Amino acid sequence: MSVRPLLEVDGLEVAYGDVQVIWGISFTVAPGEIVTLIGPNGAGKTTTLRAISGLLPPKAGKIRFRGEDLSGRPAHEVVRRGVIQIPEGxxxxxxxxxxxxxxxxxxxxxxxxxxxxxxxxxxxxxxxxxxxxxxxxxxxxxxxxxxxxxxxxxxxxxELLMFDEPSLGLAPLLVDELFAKITDIAKQNVTILLVEQKVAHTLEIADRGYILETGRTVLSGTGKELRESEYVQRSYLGTG
Amino acid sequence: MSAAPASRATSRTAYAVAALALLAFLAVPWVGISNNAIRLLLTTFLWVTTSLAWNLLGGVTGQVSFGFAVFYGLGAYTAGLSINGGITPYAAIPAGGAVAAFGSLLIGLPTFRLRGPYFAIATIGVNEAVRIVMSNLDITGGASGVRLLQAGRFSQAEHYYAALGVASLAFLVSWRVMHSPFGLALRAIREDQDAAADVGVHPFRLKLAVHALAACLTGVAGGVFAHYTAYIHPDGVFSFSTSTSILLMPVIGGLGTLSGPVIGAAVYSIVQEEMVVHFPQFHLLLYGALLILIMLFEPGGLAGLWRRLARRLRGGGP
Structure with a gap:
């Protein structure tokens, strides 16, 4: 991608006390994109978002927003730069x-x-x-x-809106509406980083995605590539 | 749900009442009312000030402090000692507010690391520590206190107008805060401090700010009190019972509202006047009982009770 990324996460490692849960996650989000992080429970998706939001200090690695290093900055300073998380729950x-x-x-x-x-x-x-x-x-x-x-x-x-499981606990009809709204928001020039368990839905609207497992990035590609990947179909879509 | 528009109409009425009340209070010294009644009103205005100030921190922001006597005392002593040093009351009393605000930062920096009941308990400790230190300093006159030398320079009407002015200032400041993004953020801290931090509110900084604002108003009230009574001593102005009185009034009247602390202060002052005459030792017992009743049955205080009755009278259900 030729455009300079809005968000760059490079070799991120995060630990809760002695328990390390993220072991080197790297991904980028370009301006105007919808990028999704997919993975099973405990893969470190929520932790990654919390680290970006400044709610957890990274143990190692860099979080760059518009080229500026945000790792370890407190939450209110991150918010001031336009990095906003819609919290789970x-x-x-x-x-x-x-x-x-x-x-x-x-x-x-x-x-x-x-x-x-x-x-x-x-x-x-x-x-x-x-x-x-x-x-x-x-x-x-x-x-x-x-x-x-x-x-x-x-x-x-x-500038960057991060969603953590927005469909959690919603009725199926509302889930469709929710994903339509997220697409609408992206059209208003807001870049989106989406963590979701509804993989099929998410890959429909995402430009690109990353698969996280046990705290590492294991696969990445465009929404279409991931939808068609045998690995994703077998492990996440139950169709392969 | 029409809760918000209803309360907005109620508050518009309240502002009209406040404006009329201000005019009436301005006329009081000229209508041949007794000196004793003027003194009672003056005391009420000082309590209205501390009550509104405490409400900004304890009601709007939800940080219950048992340590406001520290600010009342700092204001009283700063003003008192400055006046004795030959400084005009017009500078000495605001200086009391400034010193109290500065003191609030020293207290807030460590204590706002604590949340909820732990903060409340810490303020009890701070209050006692400050009272004991003040009782043992030479500059405060120790336990025997300080007499103000030039107290005769103000007439009773002037003292009365000073107290009325301070109460009006506290009312205006409270109104401004409660209708600003700052006030909205304070309420968000009360309701869920972590969610507030998530949207970019800095809870620690805003708590320090509102604490300083409340301390300043309380200190100014203390300064007017010192100038008026012309005698202050640490076991009076710095006492724990002063702190609980300052806390009781807004709780009785209704926390987080504008009318509640005013009503609470008025009720307290009048009841206090009667109780001290007839049952000098029992007034604290009465307040204790009142506090328990309010917490059990009407957490909105007298203002909440009034709203509920008004709704019922209009036939709008419970």
Whole structure:
């Protein structure tokens, strides 16, 4: 790829105390791409995202965003550069309204001035949230909360939006809608790094993907290549 | 769900009430009201100030502190000693706020590493340590306190207006904070500090900031108090019971709201006035019982109780 990558992860190693779970993961995400990390439970996908977000310090390796080394930077500094994670389990503020949750997404100085324009964009993408903007976030269904969490991520003018299992616990119909929304977001020039267990769905919308197993990158390719790979079909799609 | 629009209408009414109340309070010294009533109002304004200040940290941000007497005392002593040193009260009282804010940073830097009940417990320790140190310093007059030399320079009306001005300032500051992105971030810290950090809020820094703001207002109130009473001593202004009083008022009135701390301070001052006359030892018992009742039945305090009653009267369900 000739374009300079937006995000470069190079030889990343992460440990929880003495227990090392990531043993050298490398991948790149180019501007405007949808890139997915796929792998079984315990492969280190969530840990990788947490390391990029600054929530876990890497033991070794580099995390570069626009060429700047972010490894070991605290979370709020990473957020300020436009690297935003939609957390697994949605972590909204249940006793605050939908609109307050969204506005908090625009707290970083780079986004604060544009909060009200961004709010309009989020409501255009998720009309449901507009109708419920005065409702307490904790009183919505799981799918609605997921939309709210994604909307909150968009409020921060993200350059790189990272999703950790966004389809977790959603009804099948909502999963389709969710993947359609992610594609819509990518069309608005937001680069996406997607961690998912719904491999077939994910490879449909991803430009490129990496297969992680036991903390290492074992395979990579375009979405199409991975869909057609015998290894992926056998291990992840159950079709080979 | 119409909770938010309803509370917005309620708060609009509250602002109208506040503006009218301010006009009425401005007129008080001119309408031939008794000196004792003016004194009661003045005390209430000081408690309104500390109550609103404490509410910013304890109510809005959810960091319960048992150590606000430290700031009240620092403000009182800074102002008192400065006035004795010949400095005008107009500089000495704000200086009390500044010293209290500085003290809050020294206290906050270590204690905000702790969360929830651990922070609350740490502030109890800090309060006691500061009180004991202050009781043993020469500059504070030790346990016997300090008398202010030039206290006669203000008339009672001037003291009254100083207290009213400070309370109005605390009200305006609280209103501004609660309607700003800063206030939204403080509430997010209260509700889920980790989620707040995820969106780029820096909980530690914002806690230090709101702590300093609350300490400054509390210190200014302490300064006005010192100038008015013309006598301060460490076992009074730095005492643990001052800290619990400052905490009780917003809890009784309703945490996290603008009207709650004002109502709480007014109720406390009036009840205090009656109780101290008739049952000098029992007023703390009454507050203890009141606190338990409020925590059990109406965590929203008197403001929450009022909202609930108003909804019921309008026939809008429970």
């Amino acid at each position: 949605r972590k909204l503020w249940p006793r605050m309204t939908v609109e307050e949750n969204l506005l908090l997404g625009a707290f970083a100085p780079r986004a604060r001035g544009l909060a009200h324009e961004q709010l309009g964009r989020v409501y255009a993408l998720f009309p449901l949230l507009k109708g419920r903007r005065r409702q307490l976030a904790g009183t919505m269904s799981g799918g609605e909360q997921q939309m709210c969490a994604i909307g909150r991520g968009l409020m921060s003018e993200p």
